[in-house]
Amino acid sequence: xxxxxxxxxxxxxxxxxxxxxxxxxxxxxxxxxxxxxxxxxxxxxxxxxxxxxxxxxxxxxxxxxxxxxxxxxxxxxxxxx
Numbered sequence: 865x866x867x868x869x870x871x872x873x874x875x876x877x878x879x880x881x882x883x884x885x886x887x888x889x890x891x892x893x894x895x896x897x898x899x900x901x902x903x904x905x906x907x908x909x910x911x912x913x914x915x916x917x918x919x920x921x922x923x924x925x926x927x928x929x930x931x932x933x934x935x936x937x938x939x940x941x942x943x944x945x
Contacts, residue, residue: 898913901913
């Protein structure tokens with residue numbers, strides 16, 4: 865037997881049901897501050913907000929590549945035994 869239940873919820877409704885906090889006001893404040901900083905000085909805005917995001921993305925991708933490479937080496941070594 866297969867039973868399918870479809871629930872149509874907005875993100876706010878789902879957050880309320882599961883008891884997650886609503887950070888929309890904080891998110892809006894941070895976004896407004898980022899835009900204000902970027903409009904005043906685009907270079908400073910880039911240095912403060914965009915550059916760290918790019919760098920952490922590259923770092924995360926490098927870590928993923930290393931993890932996958934290590935997995936492949938371990939798998940290859942195990943299968944050759």
